[in-house]
Amino acid sequence: MGITNKRLFHYSVGLYLDEIIKVGNLLPADCYLDPGERPALWLSENCFYEATARKGWFQANGNWRRLTMCETHLMCGGLIRFVISPDVSTHNLLAFRDLSGVSEQGFKHLIQEGRRQKANPWDWHVTFEPIPLSSVNALEAWDGRHWVDTGWNANPDESSKSKEE
Numbered sequence: 001m002g003i004t005n006k007r008l009f010h011y012s013v014g015l016y017l018d019e020i021i022k023v024g025n026l027l028p029a030d031c032y033l034d035p036g037e038r039p040a041l042w043l044s045e046n047c048f049y050e051a052t053a054r055k056g057w058f059q060a061n062g063n064w065r066r067l068t069m070c071e072t073h074l075m076c077g078g079l080i081r082f083v084i085s086p087d088v089s090t091h092n093l094l095a096f097r098d099l100s101g102v103s104e105q106g107f108k109h110l111i112q113e114g115r116r117q118k119a120n121p122w123d124w125h126v127t128f129e130p131i132p133l134s135s136v137n138a139l140e141a142w143d144g145r146h147w148v149d150t151g152w153n154a155n156p157d158e159s160s161k162s163k164e165e
Contacts, residue, residue, distance in 0.1 A: 009043060
């Protein structure tokens with residue numbers, strides 16, 4: 001486990017934002033896991049967008065397909081990303097393989113699927129622990145062209161205290 005000097009993001013969609021704030025943590029995902037695999041919270045160094053964060057959609061004909069970034073933005077309440085504090089300890093992709101309990105086949109599939117979606121798996125980092133929102137430096141929203149700081153603060157009491165001092 002290490003602290004990285006790289007800027008890390010957790011990408012999500014606006015539909016999930018209220019629940020994330022209510023829970024107060026970014027939580028490890030526990031879906032699509034091999035038996036015995038540890039849930040992981042995925043982060044990315046990609047400062048434009050993490051392609052694997054796009055959502056899927058069932059079309060009118062019943063077929064499932066992966067949405068584009070623009071479609072995910074339009075159909076899922078907007079795109080958001082949490083800028084993670086550099087103090088959060090994370091694991092790189094190879095450490096994930098060794099520590100997560102993922103099968104060799106599952107790990108290969110993860111890499112292949114990421115590459116198929118035009119992602120760079122070497123941009124990926126994980127933690128197996130929740131990240132408290134107090135460890136989020138910023139919440140940014142996609143405006144259709146750029147990432148914009150929302151001004152959201154996980155610790156509003158602290159920011160108002162610092163303004164008073």
